[in-house]
Amino acid sequence: MAPRKTQKQTSSLGEREREILHAVVNSYITTAEPVGSRAVVKRFNMNLSAATVRNAMADLEDMGYLQQVHTSSGRVPTDNGYRYYVDHLMHVQELTLSEKRRIEHDFSQKLESADDLLRHTSHLLALASHQAGIAEALDTNQVRIQRFELIPVGRNRLAVLMVDNYGTVRSMIADLIDPVETNQLEKLSTFLNHNFVGTPIGSLANSIRSQLGEILGEQRVLAQRTLEVLDLVPQHQGKRLFLNGAVQLFEQPEFQRMEQAREVFGLLEEHDKLIDILRKAVADGDGRAVFISSENDNLGIEDIGVVASTYKVNGEPAGLIGVLGPRRMPYSKLTSLVHHTADIVGRFLTKLTK
C-alpha cells in the first residue's frame, strides 16, 4: 500500500482531491452551472466543512483540473479535469439488461444492408444519448468484391454487377458503341472474376487501372468502356457518414449562444472533419475513446465532447461510431452506450458477411 500523501503535489492527487474533483465534475455535468464549495458538501454530504473543500478546490485549480469562470464564482472542470475524470474517476454506468435487450432487438429488425444498419445506428445513438449520433460507413477496405456479372441490357448497353461480401450488389450501366458479342463478354467476365475478386472496393479503381494493359490488346473497346464504368465505383459508395439528432444540441445550455451553435453546426456539415475527430479520439487506446474539446485539436471548435468506438467485422476494425455533444456530457453513461452499440453493430455486420 502506498504511504498516505500528506504533502500537496502537482503531479498526483490525494484521495480527498480525487473525491472532490469527482463531485465537481459530476455536479457540473448535471447542472451545467459552476459549482462552489458549499454546493459540493451539500449535494454529496461530505463530512467536511466548506472551507476545507475550498482549499482543496484551490489546489485542484493550481494543478489545472479546475477553473474559475471569474474570480469568486464556482469552479468548472478544465479539459484536464474532464480527462482525469474520464480516465480515473468516473464509474462506468453499465447499461441495464433491458436497455441492452432493447438495443439488440432494435437492430435485429434492420438487417437489410450494411448502410441501412449504420444509418439506423446513428439514429439509435442520437435517440439514446440525446446528442448527435454519428456512424461512419464501412471502411472501403473491408468491403470486398465477391463476384462480377456482366449482363447485356437492350442493344448497346452493358450492366456491370458487383456483389460484395456483405451481400450488397453494386451495379451500373455502361453505354457501348458496338453491340455486345457474347464470347467477348464471357472472356471479360472471366478476366474480372479471376483477377479482382477479393479486391477491396476502395482500391478497385487503382487495381484495375494498373492491370489495364493486360487486357486492352484483345478486346479494346468493350473492356475500355467497362473499366471506365468500374472506375466510378468509389463515388457510388454514397455518403461516408450517417448523422442524426443534431437538433437536440440546441437544448444544451452551452449552445444557446449563437457563436457556439453555429460553430458546431458548421462542423456537423463537414463530414470529413467529423471523421477526423472520431478517428483522433480513437487513435490511441483500445479503439474506444473519449475526445474532449480542444485536446490538441487544430480546428477552431471549442466546447465539444465526443465518445467514439470502433466497430469490428470478423475481428477487423471496420469503422467508427460515436456521439457528439457539449464538452459537459454524461460520459459515464455514454461510454457504455457507445461501446456496447459498437459491439452489437459489429456482430450484426459480421453476420451479414458471407
Next chain:
Amino acid sequence: MAPRKTQKQTSSLGEREREILHAVVNSYITTAEPVGSRAVVKRFNMNLSAATVRNAMADLEDMGYLQQVHTSSGRVPTDNGYRYYVDHLMHVQELTLSEKRRIEHDFSQKLESADDLLRHTSHLLALASHQAGIAEALDTNQVRIQRFELIPVGRNRLAVLMVDNYGTVRSMIADLIDPVETNQLEKLSTFLNHNFVGTPIGSLANSIRSQLGEILGEQRVLAQRTLEVLDLVPQHQGKRLFLNGAVQLFEQPEFQRMEQAREVFGLLEEHDKLIDILRKAVADGDGRAVFISSENDNLGIEDIGVVASTYKVNGEPAGLIGVLGPRRMPYSKLTSLVHHTADIVGRFLTKLTK
C-alpha cells in the same frame, strides 16, 4: 384606362401606395430593420414629405399589408404585404447570361445518376441563394422499370436486377433454400418482364402483390422468395430529399434568437414536413411559387419563406426543388434562380431517360 383613384379603399391600392409598399418591402429585405417614413423618402428619394408617406403607410397598415412591431416604430411587411409584393410589385431579376452559363456548366459535369444530379442541385441552390437548398428525389411514379434480370449468384442466391428508365440499376439479393434451376429462372424472368415492365417503382410492390396468385402455383418457392425481395424496393429508394447549406441560416438576423433557430432546424430534419411545404407552395399556380411563413399552415413555424419550383421530365412533373430561408428573402432574385434551375434540372433528367 381606369379612372384615377382618389379615394382610399381597402380593396385595391393606388399608385402611391403601391410605390411605398414596394419601397418598404425592398428596404426591409435588404436591411432587416423596420423602416420608417423618413427612411423611405430618403432611400428612394421620392418627391414627397415624410408626413405624406406616413399617412400612406398608416393606410397600408389598415389594409393589412404593413405592421408595426410596436407603437411608433418603423413598419414591417405582413404576410399579405409579402404576398402582394411577390405577386404584383417585384421586378423579377433575371439571371445574367454568365450566371446561367455557370449553372448549366455546373450541371453538365454531373450526369451520373438522377440522385447525384439532384443532390448536386440542392448544393448548388444553397450556394447560389445563401439559403438552405432543397431538392426532392424523383417522384417514384416517374421512375419506371424497364427490364428485369435474374442472375444466380454462387449456389443458393439470386441477384434481382431492375433497370429503370433513367438507366439506374437497382439490385438486391435473395437467399434461396434450394439451388436455382435454370428453366424455372427463365420462366420467372419472362413473367416479370412481361407483366411488370413499365410499372412505376412506387407501385411495384402493390402491383406484384396483387398478381401474386397467378404465379404461385407453378414455381412456389423461387417466386415467393424473389417477390419478397422485390417487396423491399421502395425502402431502397433511399432518402427522398436532398438538403444543403442549412448552416447559412445562422447568418440571418431573424434566426439569431434561439427559439427561431431551433424551430427551423427542427423543421429541416423533418423531411416529410419539408416536402409538404414545398408541395403546398407549388400547389396552385403553374408549379412555380413562393410560400410565405404561416400562410394557412398548420405547423408551428413562423418566419420562414420558401421559393419552390417543379421540375419536369419529358413534360411530366417529376419532383420539386427550392430554397428555404427567413420570410424576409430576396424573392426577386431567388424566383428566377430557382425556376431556371428547375428548368435545367428537368432538361438534364430528361436527357438521362431512355
Next chain:
DNA sequence: ATTAGCACTCGCAACCAACGAGTGCTAACA
C-alpha cells in the same frame, strides 16, 4: 391633398444600487 410642427410612445443603452453566491485569508481549534 400635402406638408410642417409638435407632443407622445417606446425600445434601447447606460448607469446604479442591492443582492447573493462564492471566494481567499486569517485566526482559532482539535
Next chain:
DNA sequence: TGTTAGCACTCGTTGGTTGCGAGTGCTAAT
C-alpha cells in the same frame, strides 16, 4: 498539523431609473 469558523471582498445578476432617438399620429397651416 490539518480542519474549521468568521469575515471582508469580488463579481455577475437583477431591477429600476434615466436620457436619447427614431418614429409615429394628429392638428393646423398651406
